[in-house]
Amino acid sequence: MRSLKDFFESHREHFSEGGRFEKLHPFFDAVETLFFIPGIVTKTEPHVRDSLDLKRFMSLVIVALIPPLFFGIYNTGYQSNLASGLPVTFMAVSLKGLRIVLPIIIVSYAVGLAWETLFASIRKHSISEGFLVTGLLFPLTLPPTIPLWQVALGISFGVIFGKEIFGGTGRNFLNPALTGRAFLFFSYPMKMSGDAVWTVVSGVNNQAVDTFSGATPLVVSAVQGSADVIESLLVNAGFTLPKLFYGLYPGSIGGTSALMCLLGALLLIFTGIASYRIIFGGILGVLFAAFPGYIIGLIYGGSSIPMFALNPFYHLVMGGSAFGITYMATDPVSGPGMNISRWIYGFFIGALTVMIRIFNPAFPEGIMLAILFMNLFSPLLDHFAIQFRLKKRVPNV
């Protein structure tokens, strides 16, 4: 620890003003403060401050992301080996998963951090910890077959146009990770949707590939014109409700398991880092929007839009709804700040997710579009919530 301190002290001069790497000071600062909380003391009252800082705040989100991350690694390897006809032992699957997922995460962090450092260096401020979350959220929403150059492109777009051109962390109105994903989704739909992208097929035994169907539950349920009841369609494809809940099926890297998201959500809610209002609002929104169709489907039988009659709980566990509601919708910067508007915001994210899935089968990625759409509305929701609240005040001018 002492030698580490000495290391930073001895290299500080190169990164401070006039040094060789003066421009890289934000990077030096970010690395140093990762190891040491600086000894800055208060100058004005209040003389004491809470122990919580933004680093702790954001690292708790990272901790909450560990369950979906680890499960995502396992699941990616599992699906890959299953499809390729390779052994599915724990070790083999985990290693395979790591081999697929780790490069994506490393590229996401490296490229994003480069942009962050560039902007921080020009603006002469320090690198915000918010990026640690963005850089991990983004790869978890991608299909495992994504080419690495697209990962780099996506995170670049997310960081620059989702955040930095508006002034950096705290001033962005869109979720940067989802902005990057939306960019990839619309620019390279062949690599981001369909049923071929969700499993990495590799290895020796190529015969197994023929029997493998890579469709995700969203693709299965978006099939139009089927007279079958949607649930039997899903079950026939192997997607039972428990399976979707546990998450061992092909899909985006981190978004398949609702159970893991639930664990993360519990941690975020308990620590107060994420607003429980947004999460519960989102769940309510999904159930509320999906329920009428389900009832109608039960009474009158199948519908021309199969998704319409789907059991509301399916909506919660498939297509990354759980992941989106837990980790994306609760981003405090792009979400609203008033409690009442947090409920509304969460509710509409849930409801719009279902609406998009039902009425726009071309873009079944409801949750991503719903969150980005509601991001746009959160300042407006806040505005009305504040106006409403100020009416109750006795004026003091």
Next chain:
Amino acid sequence: MKWRIRMSTKGFNHKFRYEYCKIKNFILYYPKTLRATDRLMIEIRTRKGYDINIVGMPSHNLETLEKPASVALLPERIPFVKPRLKVKVDDPVKVGSPVFEDKRNSQLVFLSPGGGRIAKIDYGPRRVIKEIVIALDQDEGYETFPLISEAQLEGMERKKLVKTIMTGGLWPLFRELPFRDIPSPDVVPPSIIVSLNSREPFQPVPEVYLNDKVDLFEFGIKILNQLTETLFISSSPGNNFVPNRLNTHVTHTCEGVYPADDPGVLLYHIKKNPDENRSWYINGQDVLLLAMLFKTGKYPVDRTVVLGGSLAKEKKHFQTRMGVPLNHITKGRADDNGTARYVVGGIFKGYSEPEDSYMGFYETSLLLIPEGDEKEFLGFARPGYKKPSRSKAFLSVFNPSALPLDCNRHGEDRACVNCGFCAEVCPVDILPQFTYKSIIADEIEEALGHGLLDCVECGLCTYVCPSKVELSEVLKNTKKAYYLEQL
């Protein structure tokens, strides 16, 4: 039985009117059996705020300190006053001799807290008068002021009463909300609020400073009743002393966490129209000074102060006088090797002073807190069983004991991420994060609309901010600038 009622403040002492409470944030209670002659004690519950639980809280023991060698006046620490000196270095002064007056109103005089001679006058940057130090004589002389009995007080004209308090040098004890300036003597306040205790853990408690002085306090209440029609006296529930001894006087009990019993918070909860915004307040302990001035005919200098903080060896109350040197209180009681920060006036609202400075006119609290300028290895990743935090982000959420806290900011400056923690603690329902942003964008009207002037400057928003934004400083400075522009 609990009733949600709204209280009419007009003619409060004589007549009560209840309506259903429309304000969500508090619930008022009144006793089951209410007779017409009963005084009503109204309970106000504030849900927001935060009780800090850190080591170094003072005990209720009281020790009387010996006489110091010198005392001082710190004009710099009296808000908004523009001092004009009336003494020079080496001038002899008595207790109660005028030392300086306010240039804005020459009737507003500040008297010497000691008898002796002026030892030095210290100037700060831009010739601001920092300290006027008075070296004390062995036998101090006293200026005499008129003795006023209770009977005389009854029939006294308001104007004459005000003049007596002003020449007695105690008018600055009154402060006018929302800017906390010393009020103009010509104005009749909508109400005067007396706050008996403070939920701030490092302020003197009424059990100590009112002990044996209840009669004196009651006389002080009579003086205040002559000054205003509406007098509110608030106390915190949870101790038996005040309810038992002062039951007939206390009008409100403020239940809740810090700063539930700040006069500004009380006013925020009970006011019903904008006229009441300019209410005055006075500290519970200062009411005693008023009474002493009238009863003894001398300028009162007695003060009960508190010494606390983790670096103080003896954490308790001290009976001493106004303007004592800080090291007179801490002599032999500091455990710091000279590294402690001396905080005068409370942990949230106080200011830091060098060790050789003095207590101010208003301040009754001295804290010795570790500076905490050490780097902490992997600080953000530690479990934090001993890190005090309002959030539940550390394991200290399972640790009920009082925890050590130093002056480290525990983090670097970051942009506001709209987490809303500040709005969760604001006792007067300002939305500090939005108000702060509108101030930064120069939208002062919007900030005022948010209730900027209701801000009680409790400092909690800054305390909880994970981005370490100096919220309360920004709000306070904006308030001050707005006030100075109005003058």
